[in-house]
Amino acid sequence: MIRAILTRLGFYALAAWAALTLNFLLPRLMPGDPASVMAGRLSASASPEAIAALRETFGDSDRPLHRQYGAYLGELAQGDLGRSTSQYPARVSDVIATGLVWTLGLGGVALVLSFVLGTGLGALAAWRRSGWLDSILPPVLALSGAFPYFFLAMLALHVFGFTLGWAPLRHAYCDHRTPAWSAAFIVDVVQHAFLPALTIIAATVGGWLLSMRNAMIGVLGTEQITLARAKGLPAGRVLWAYAARNAILPNLTSFGMALGFVLGGSLLTEIVFSYPGTGYLLIQAVRTQDYPLMQGLFLAITLAVLAANFLVDLATMALDPRTRTDA
């Protein structure tokens, strides 16, 4: 058990190192003197201080690559991601910290809800083959899943926000409030998050439902289910402890693996709702060509996804005894 956990930790350490290195190499692999090229692009829009910050982030290109790499890792170890060029002199790490909270709150909660809802309904759909759930949901969700997330977001914003006026149009809370642990503020935050969360769930729930349904149908055809039924166990136990418990394992693995893509989609949703999370920051960074912020965000999102994947692995180990001993 401990050994299996350590093996997974080692894997994520390796993945994190790969992401760090990729992040280091990306700007330096660009042809010519990257810092100058970027500074040139920015010279019209950015202040001289901001351009200096850019040079600080990407280092002195005269130094050999391994020296730059060492310095980069050293700064990273201190949490130093450089300074944002568009919000100079704000530190990239501070800018990201404000965004990450909102993204984890919105995207994280929506994804988990969507997964739980999708697998639960998928299990029921397979259990009652050709019932109403199984007849209506898969085609409807296949269609709704075909829309790009941000398009569903635009549609939802137009219908519920603009036309009907049921939900606020933008931001995470009303501008006149200051963040605090008060009931009024929390209600406000939930009101703002409701519509974006709903669109993320609507866009992703179908995928979980369909894959769980298909996995369930496979498990339901096996002899262990025949035996469980023949034993005269209550239907609920056959459904959840025998069928769903086995069918969820491949789905859980895909949940971890798909997290990166799904999270990417929820970043686009943030942009439509001007929700101040990492996705919104990322697109701001792209539009203002704020490379230090962009790279810092990539790194932060990646590390968050790695951490989430590790949690998924722990959940898999809890549910599947066979993974506890495997290396």
Add this chain to the structure above:
Amino acid sequence: MREIVRAQARSPKAVAGAAMLGMFAVIALIGPVVFADATAPVGRPLEGPSWEHWFGTTGQGQDVLALTVAGARGTLVVAFAVGALVTLIGAVVGVSAGYLGGRVDRVLSLATNVSLVIPGLPLAIVLAAYLRPGPASLVMVLSLAGWAWNARVFRAQALTLARRDYIAAARVVGEGHARVIVGELLPNMVSLLAAAFIGATVYALGAVVGLEFLGLGDLGAVTWGTNLYWAANDAALLTGSWWVFVPTGLGIALVGFALTLVNVALDETTNPRLRRRTGRPERRPSAGEAASKDPLLTIRRLTVAFGETVAVDGVTLEIYPGEIVGLAGESGSGKSTLGYTLLRLLDESGARVSGQIQIGGHDLLAMDERQLRAHRWACTSMVFQSALDALNPVLTAGDQITDVLRARAGLDRAAAEERAVELLGEVGLGREHLRMYPHQLSGGMRQRVVIAIALALEPRLLVMDEPTTALDVIVQREILEHVARLRRETGLTILFISHDLPLLLAFSDRVGVMQRGCLVEIGTPASLREHAQHPYTRQLLAAFPSLTPPIRAAETERSRLLEVEGLSHRYRGQARPALDALGFSLREGEVLAVVGESGSGKSTLARILAGLERPQQGTIDTRGGVQMVFQDPFASLNPARRVQHHLERPLRLHGRSATEVPALLETVGLAPAIARRFPHELSGGPRQRVALARALAADPALLVADEPTSMLDASLRADLLALLRRLARERGLGILFITHDLPSAAAIADRVIVLHHGKVVEHGPVARLLGEPAHPYTRELLAAATHQASRA
């Protein structure tokens, strides 16, 4: 391949999906030509749909219809290009990793997994931000960010396929790696390739549009994504101008939906289980009360049909309390269907059941759902064939016994556990097995757990469906002796279903023989053995070779074909060697039987001799080529290739001509016309003969036959043994016949070596070894076999 396409043409989902895709292909093709200057302002800004502008105008007064139609090409070309590239990279990386294995696999799958956990879209955004915007950059960035998923899928598939015997068989006849991948692996991956391509294209479509929406595409070009970018930029959302973005979004969704439809249809043809069921199982009207109370089970004119197929045909049978009744018959004779019907486990599969079944005075077929639940397990329980499939891998052995006790006998947790320990004791397991998961138990232990589960509610009738087929003879005997003792102690009544007639004759009070759904004969073992009435029963009895070897002509001095010395092999991570200093020789025209239980090392020996595995120590000296016939004829032939391919390749590889295929088929007793068939169109016996013909095509001096008859029914088994014997006599072929079945060895071998834990414990001429075994292990094997044969 052709079959898959034909199946798609019949599926409404696939047809609808393909039609929609075709429509968008036309739009993509002509769109930019028809609306060459879609970006030119033609009306007032943000005008709603009208006769003049069907879809309205944008903030810049452009026609939305023109932009939507003209934008299809740019987006779809990139999406399909990414889909194709991602599938290609995934297939190359995944198949290489899965097929080649070892270090290549470790490196490639580590790279794949690392790439998978790094979030794709953020990576693509950052990458695209550095590159000059345009379709080429988008394709590159998205392929780089998204290849890993498909690589993983392909690796998993290649890993499963690479372990199949037909891949090993292709290697043995001399195919190179490239030919194996192209000629054997890929034809079995056609539907996976299609599914991967469609799945990747759906991903790419969403991602392309997403990146373009962010402004990372070429903003000067007209594509669906840039349409949405401008719609968001012109604040179409906040002015209520829904018509600006809805048509483009619908276009994207329809293409995505069409792709999904095709994929679902594809999935349903390759995985028939997913298809929607039509029709409901028929409920049979209730029958009258039981007439006689003496038998525990009375079956009258029972008929079970699935659609057109009649599986059980008018069976009438009575079983008395405390009796063990055996039910014999070859696969497909309906004996398992009969067993399942006794618990009404076929209700949901659409089986039509007629006739009458009385158990303990209750009419089984008239029970409603609630009565049925009360009846199952408490009155009739069942031991399933494969314990590995029947046990839930995520629950402990104890949980699977206690859950039925708690749900049905109303015991609390502690009492249920105490009872579970008792039950485990009854089948020869201990308290320590209570907390073990199925994967931590051996095959024999798992089968014991399944029996313990069956005994949990002290049923009156126990149906055992091939309970020990997957087990070794010695383990099998131990388990059956346990069951026989339980019967003596508790008066349990048992219906014992098996294809193994000698086993049934040894353990049953009465044995029934089934053929094509009918019970053709029933009687005591003695009466069946002495004077079986039905010709089929006599045929079955005769098909079992006895332990007395036929008398063969004295051995003449012939040249040596194989000389093995000091052969040792140990698998990584195993404490005990699979083979331990093995030595033996084999002459021309000689049949040497290697006898042993599973785990004795006999399959390792076969793989080493066939060149599939490299021995770690020892010498193997062969004259002439070595070929191999595998155990499972359903696994050793490639399902995607015709018989012709299986014979033609080895003929060509060994410098012979494909015109020899008909003669080769005749040698093994098959009609030449079979060459055009696919393996799934043949049954087990002919399949194994094709596998034998493939081995002969490579012109071997020595044939390694790894349990070639163990998957065949009794009558086919005798035929194949005779064929092998003839090949040895007429062609001087040396045969190494690997088996766990002593009667088969007695029927075919000149000499026998007995393998135990990788060592030769005894060897000698077949008559001497079976007549007066010296080693205790040989005696034990012989005792297990004669226990059945002598009483048979």
